[in-house]
Structures are given as structure tokens and as C-alpha cells.
Amino acid sequence: MQQQFSGERPPQPRAHVRDVRQLPKAHLHLHFTGSMRPGTLLELADKYGVHLPPALSGAEPPRLRATDERGWFRFQRLYDMARSCLREPEDIQRLVREAAEEDVRDGSRWLEIQVDPTSYAPRLGGLIPALEVILDAVAAATRDTGLPIRVLVAANRMKHPLDARTLARLAVRFKDRGIVGFGLSNDERRGFARDFDRAFAIARDGGLLAAPHGGELSGPSSVRDCLDDLHAGRVGHGVRAAEDPRLLARLADAQVTCEVCPASNVAxxxxxxxxxxxxxxxxxxxxxxxxxxxxxxxFGSRLAAQYELVREHHGFTDVELAELARQSVRGGRIDEAERKAILADIDAWLAAEPAGS
Known part of the structure; x- marks a missing residue:
């Protein structure tokens, strides 16, 4: 089956600017099912006889608007339908390998992918078998592509906090197999971050990074809750902290990295x-x-396209783009030798003459 749309609009090199696809960078905010190639989704849907709606089978990314509950429900419904096409270990292996290939093409030197294994457990033999399949796929993709990949286990804030505690314990148990963090996803307008404080304490005590979502659909208060109640070391999105200067100063002082996803914010x-x-x-x-x-x-765009968006719409220079890449590397759970190597390659990218000069 032919891939109907690429899932991205790759940035094209232009005269007198450096190619952002060649800029070494870390990718710290990528969801598991959402990393799938559109063509792969079409093939898996065909394989399992899943009827996809036009929003998932058309030639363009779906039109989304999730700032109200109806819109968020539609987004989640599309996501769940795509996830229903991942049924066998080989599907999981394919997804991770292809996600890694896309990241390598976009200049990623480190990937941290986020997954809630409970979503895959019913088809993969249970919670622990599902996580083992995912971790095996991550290890295989790292070997096949050379891209170091780590995992953040994410709890769903729409489920009971006791479920989150189970996931936190499981994440700590398997941290030697590449799990580096614990997250909290789904609609941040629902429930309270503090309901999940015990789960995050289990994860932090076990040596995992706390990286909950906040400051996307809800305002600065949701970011503050991530810091106060969950002791976040990184914040998924966090962009709406911009509405509160005192919160911005707090994030800056503590050097808490915000995983900003500009194309997603617009979509x-x-x-x-x-x-x-x-x-x-x-x-x-x-x-x-x-x-x-x-x-x-x-959302129709991958990693390098985010850097291109920042260049085109916010006027970031190559010097500033290089610093953004450094910030992504510093924010990752990367060992010191690997971190130094990537930072040196960022310096080399900036020292090279831009195309057309």
C-alpha cells in the first residue's frame, strides 16, 4: 500500500542558512502511537480490517481543535483508533524502528519516547508483557539505527491514581532496561496533579525523572502544580507559563526544561x-x-520541522537554533560522555559555512 501522505513537511535547505536536519539535537517529547508513519497506519489498518475515518486515512493530517472537551474527545478518539492497529509485537517493533529512522533523518542524536503500557496490555498479554515487548523493540531499534532511545512511562490522568502508582513501581522495576522517566498525560484540565503525587514520589525515589504534562490546555497554574505537587524536573509542553512572569522566573532559576511542541500547539x-x-x-x-x-x-510534522518553524516564524538565528539544540541535550537523561559528544557536534554544525555562502 502506498503511503498517502508523509506525515511531515521536511524543511528544505535555503541559501545562506544551515540545514536544521543536520543540527544534532535531542528529542524529548514524542508519544508512542503518535510517532507512527501515516503509511504504516494505513497498512496496519488494512492488515487488521480496521476502518479508519477520513481524518486518519486522507491525504492530509486531520484538522483538530482541542481547546474544548468535544475537540479533545475527538483528538483522543483518533489517537485510540490508531493505537488499536498495534496488535502484535512485530507492529510495536516496526513502529519504534520507523520512529527512530525518522528521528535520525531529522538530526536526532537522542530520543526519549513516552508510552502508557496499559493501553497495549489487552492485546499483548498483560501489563508486564506489554512493557517487555516495548522495551525489546526499543533495544532492537537502537541496535538497528544507532540512535540511543530511552523510555518515559506515562500515567493517564483520566484513570485512577492507584493505576499510576502501579505504573510507577513497574517503571522503577524496569529502569535498568532503558526507562528514564515517569510522565502524566491526557487532558490536564481534568483532575488535580496532586492526586498523582504518590506515584511521582515512587518514581523519583526510584531514580526516575518526573516529567508530567502541564501548561498546554490549561494555563500557568497547571505548570505550577507540576512543580509544587509532582516536583517536576521537566515539564511536557509548559508553554503557557509565558502568561506568568513570576513562573517564568522560577522555571529559569531552577533550569526546568519545557518540552515545547509548537506545531502541536497550533494544530x-x-x-x-x-x-x-x-x-x-x-x-x-x-x-x-x-x-x-x-x-x-x-499533527503532520516531525522534529526538524519544529526548528524550521522557529526559524521562519520567530526569527531564530542559527546561533540561537544551536543553543536550542544544546538545551534539548542538557534536558535529556544522557550520560556525560554522550552529552559532550553531541554538544561538540552542535558546535561543529554552527562552525560550518551555511549553504550557499
Whole structure:
């Protein structure tokens, strides 16, 4: 089956600028099912006889707006339908390998992918077997592509906090197999971060990074809750901290990295257009950022396209783009030798003459 759309709009090299696909960078905000190639989804749906709606089978990414509950429900429904096409270990292996290939093509030197294994457990023999399949796929993709891949286990804030505690214990148990963090995803307007404080304490005590979502669909208060109640070391999204100067100063002082996903923010209606995403506000305040693609399957753009968006719509120079890449590397759970090597290669990218000069 032919791939109907690529799932991304790859940035094209232009005269007198460096190619952002060649810029070494870390990718810290990528969801598991959402990393799938659109063509792969079509093939798996055909394999299992799943009827996809036009929003998932058409030639363009779906039109989404999730700033109200109806819109978020539609987004989640599309995501769940795509996830239903992942049924066998070989499907999981394919997804991770292809996600790694896409990241390598976009200049990624480190990938941390986020997954809630409970979503795959019914078809993969249970919670622990599902996590083992995922971790095996991650290890195989690392070997096959050379891209170091780590995992963040994410709890779903729409489920009971006791489920999150189970996941936290499981994540700690398997941390020697590449799990580096614990997250909290889904609609941050529902429930309270503090309901999950015990789960995050288990994860932190076990040596995992706390990286919950906040500051996307809800405002600055949700970021503050991530810091106060969950002791976040990184914040998924966090972009709406820009609405509170005191919160910005706090993030900057603590050097808490925000995993900013500008194309996702626009696709979900958090901001009307790319120029509205307050990247400059966070940058000027000194808040470290790690640009991420979030869910390329649904938003239509991968990692390098985020850097191109920042260049085109926010006027970031190559010097500034290189610093954004450094911030992504510093924000990852990367060992010191690997971190130094990537940072040196970022310096080399910046020292090279731009195309057409």
C-alpha cells in the first residue's frame, strides 16, 4: 500500500542558512502511537480490517481543535483508533524502528519516547508483557539505527491514581532496561496533579525523572502544580507559563526544561498560528526548551520541522537554533560522555559555512 501522505513537511535547505536536519539535537517529547508513519497506519489498518475515518486515512493530517472537551474527545478518539492497529509485537517493533529512522533523518542524536503500557496490555498479554515487548523493540531499534532511545512511562490522568502508582513501581522495576522517566498525560484540565503525587514520589525515589504534562490546555497554574505537587524536573509542553512572569522566573532559576511542541500547539488550537506560540517569551526569560514533535501522525510534522518553524516564524538565528539544540541535550537523561559528544557536534554544525555562502 502506498503511503498517502508523509506525515511531515521536511524543511528544505535555503541559501545562506544551515540545514536544521543536520543540527544534532535531542528529542524529548514524542508519544508512542503518535510517532507512527501515516503509511504504516494505513497498512496496519488494512492488515487488521480496521476502518479508519477520513481524518486518519486522507491525504492530509486531520484538522483538530482541542481547546474544548468535544475537540479533545475527538483528538483522543483518533489517537485510540490508531493505537488499536498495534496488535502484535512485530507492529510495536516496526513502529519504534520507523520512529527512530525518522528521528535520525531529522538530526536526532537522542530520543526519549513516552508510552502508557496499559493501553497495549489487552492485546499483548498483560501489563508486564506489554512493557517487555516495548522495551525489546526499543533495544532492537537502537541496535538497528544507532540512535540511543530511552523510555518515559506515562500515567493517564483520566484513570485512577492507584493505576499510576502501579505504573510507577513497574517503571522503577524496569529502569535498568532503558526507562528514564515517569510522565502524566491526557487532558490536564481534568483532575488535580496532586492526586498523582504518590506515584511521582515512587518514581523519583526510584531514580526516575518526573516529567508530567502541564501548561498546554490549561494555563500557568497547571505548570505550577507540576512543580509544587509532582516536583517536576521537566515539564511536557509548559508553554503557557509565558502568561506568568513570576513562573517564568522560577522555571529559569531552577533550569526546568519545557518540552515545547509548537506545531502541536497550533494544530490543537492552543494558539491560532505559529507566530503566536510564545517561544521568544520563554527564550528571553531564560527558560530552557526542548523542541518536540509530540504526535507527528496527527499533527503532520516531525522534529526538524519544529526548528524550521522557529526559524521562519520567530526569527531564530542559527546561533540561537544551536543553543536550542544544546538545551534539548542538557534536558535529556544522557550520560556525560554522550552529552559532550553531541554538544561538540552542535558546535561543529554552527562552525560550518551555511549553504550557499
Amino acid at each position: 490543537l488550537g492552543v494558539y491560532e498560528k505559529p507566530a503566536d506560540v510564545p517561544l521568544r517569551t520563554l527564550w528571553d526569560a531564560g527558560v530552557p526548551m526542548a523542541l518536540g514533535a509530540d504526535d507527528p501522525l496527527l
